[in-house]
Amino acid sequence: MTVTDALGLLAMYETAATIRRFEQRAIEQYRLGNIRGYLHPYLGEEAIAVGAIAALEPDDYIVSTHRGHGHAIAKGHDPRRMMAELFGKEDGYCRGRGGSMHVASRSIRNLGANGIVGGGLAIAAGAGMAIKQRGGTEVVVAFCSDGSTANGIWHEAMNLSAIWDLPVIFVLENNQYAVSTPIRDSARVDRLSDRAAAYGMPGVTVDGNDAVVVLEAMTEPLRKARAGEGPSLIECMTFRHGGHHVNDPGLYLPQDELRRWKERDPLIVLRARLTEAGVRDAAIAAVDERVEQVMDEAVDVANASPNPSVEAFLAEVSSQ
């Protein structure tokens, strides 16, 4: 797929719209009481997962975060089974045992979302080591958040990946807040990507609201990783469209800043690119319609799916 290819763009748009509508529908279902626990929407950050994963092959791996629905959908998870997992149902990806923060799939090569911020980063390095030992050419994309860069594991995972030339691409989603704490209160560097130099790997900062920019930023890191030349860091600047999780109104977010970022909504940016590439509005509308249909099905599947059997669970655990 080339960047300017209208079909490629349309596919990226469809993924972004799927993530957008999935999150919105999940929030609705949460309000209806069908989903419990923590739910961290990816609203406003869709371009990062879409762009980064559009650059990958199906057998490449990803490691996800607590804000992981977008990564999972972009990597190929079925929104129906995702929604079923959020509902805690048997047909969900984790059979109702993991929920929103723990969606994972071996076949899709999503090593997993994580309830621990930074919890997946060394795991990404480990998958990179496995690829290297097998002599493979796959890569691992380690999605991580600005908050995680304050944690030791972020630094250790970066350094280990660097010293052993592991095929890992750290895609840092800098939405500039960790719950209510702005990144400027957690880091003294203006660009978190400057830290890449400390580990001897390339680091760039790019517009995380433009999926095409993110996709392009993957090119050189992918080449290096597949050639055995080690890891890279891509910092993608973005902003949440709402609170930290579904029950956080996010009132601490500066409203003018939020408005500016919403003007550059990843879906608006992608639509503009589609128009520029000569894709007609009708074609975009057709995608939107298809996405809506999948979402209706997702909610139906999640509703219809059985709850996991308590008896079976007890039989499983009472012998342990």
Place this chain on the structure above:
Amino acid sequence: MKYREALRAALDEEMGRDERVFCLGEGIGERGGSYKVTEGLITKYGAGRVIDTPLSEAGFVGLGVGAAIAGRRPVVEILFVDFLLLAMDQVINQAAKYHFMSGGEGTVPMVIRTQGGTGNSLAGQHSQSLEALYYHVPGLKVVMPATPADAKGLLTAAIRDEDPVIFIEHKLLYMTDGEVPDGEYVIPLGRADIKRSGSDVTLVAWSHMVLKSLRAAEILAAEGISVEVIDLRTLVPMDVDSILDSVRKTGRLVIAQEAVKRGGVASDVAAIVAERAFDALRAPIIRVAGYNTTIPFNLALEKASVPQVDDIVAGVRTAVGATASARS
């Protein structure tokens, strides 16, 4: 007063009384913490004493250890006991051992306030009951209050203590209500509390399990079984005498814990009683505990994974020989 307000009252009063006391944690300032325990404290004491940290658990727990050694009295908040695992070296190798290894010269008067347990469908990494890990390590004190009054009195004592204290709250307790004494209120660490007296069975519990145990005792009373509910309140130091006295009176012991059964504090209580009051026992000791499983996300599975009131009732009935118990 609510449990979370009682905790806040203890922090507020101790910060007012002792300028060395300061709070450290994620989102505890303007935001007031995830469970709103520190709400308003930053207005009163300023950002120099109510400090928002980055997500650097090992770093700021260790910083707390250092500040404590150097004469301050840090109260470090870790949002979930599950995240305290990121700081295990600082807790176990550093804080716990410093006093002993310095020949008794150094002290680490620090409190780590954290929160655990099931109840909100938060799945495997946000629902654990990990007190046994800290209970196991010499040099740490472990406090787990069940009521607002105990929360205030024990947090005050913990802040004044010269040793590192792991103070574990329960996510289902923050909104519970109860009478709390006004003004200075200190409950010495290491004293259990008989939350209900009885004569047929001793039921030992702590934290949220105390509430479930009291409900179980109520149900059993209607059946003519008189249950004595002992709230340990502090696991280390443990008030062994109160347990032994009660067991000598009732001749039966049930221990209810939310944590997984294997290697839990309940096992240790059982062992202590077996060693020291075997002669008083008229029935086998029963542990009503969580299954040895990761906590599931699905609410029905989550509930099934940890003891509910009915399980405690069944455990007590078994102890008095009424019926067989599914869980024990």
